[in-house]
Amino acid sequence: MRKQPKQQRANQMIVLLLEATALEIADRGLDRLTTNHVAQRAGVSIGSLYQYFANKEMLVDALLMQKAELLINRVQQRLSPLLDQDIATVTRAVLLGIFEQVEQDKAQRELLRHWHSLNAAPVFQTLERQMTELCRQYLMRHLDEYRIDNLPALLFVLINAVQYTIARYLGDQGSMLSQDEVIDTLVRMVESLCQPGARPWQQASAQSG
Known part of the structure; x- marks a missing residue:
């Protein structure tokens, strides 16, 4: 994890991204998981995602x-x-x-x-x-x-x-x-x-x- 969750907003972002990751895995399967899909599902930019997770493996x-x-x-x-x-x-x-x-x-x-x-x-x-x-x-x-x-x-x-x-x-x-x-x-x-x-x-x- 790149950015440590030191503030409530950061914690909320991580929760949101992990929820989106779980939903994407459930819907598409692990092999088809991408960071773009996760960011889209979470309603955030891909840049915001990369502030916390460098790649899908870290997610x-x-x-x-x-x-x-x-x-x-x-x-x-x-x-x-x-x-x-x-x-x-x-x-x-x-x-x-x-x-x-x-x-x-x-x-x-x-x-x-x-x-x-x-x-x-x-x-x-x-x-x-x-x-x-x-x-x-x-x-x-x-x-x-x-x-x-x-x-x-x-x-x-x-x-x-x-x-x-x-x-x-x-x-x-x-x-x-x-x-x-x-x-x-x-x-x-x-x-x-x-x-x-x-x-x-x-x-x-x-x-x-």
Whole structure:
């Protein structure tokens, strides 16, 4: 991004340009996206666009990050009321929230279809970092319920496995798998890696025996 949004007007311009980019991607597809089309859709001059974004790749990068933030918000909305639920219930709710978010956003679906050719690494890293913290908070709340020897390693494997599986599935229009099959398998994977631990009263009983 060329010009940093230091004023409200600049912030509004960036929001306007990203909204226009999303609409153009949804209507024309990512391959046919141009800065001229975005500027026209936003109702601004191409010179104004170039004050903030040097090319369409920078527009797409910024839009990818914006979509990642929307996904995190959806995950937080799903997770917050379920913090005391078992891990299968929480995992299923979070996954359904992610799928729903993508299904209702045509531009996001188009971006996912091209994620392998985009500058997606910063987005995946952002998602991984924020999801790691959310999952850590949940698991720390349930220390007595699950036997986890190496929490950082577990979260690294789980989160990357889930996010790349979802990206691969949603980006493949010819997949023979149903959404339910993917979600069910991911839920079972999470359950198997987070093995139930002995309850405190069971541990005390074992020690006294």
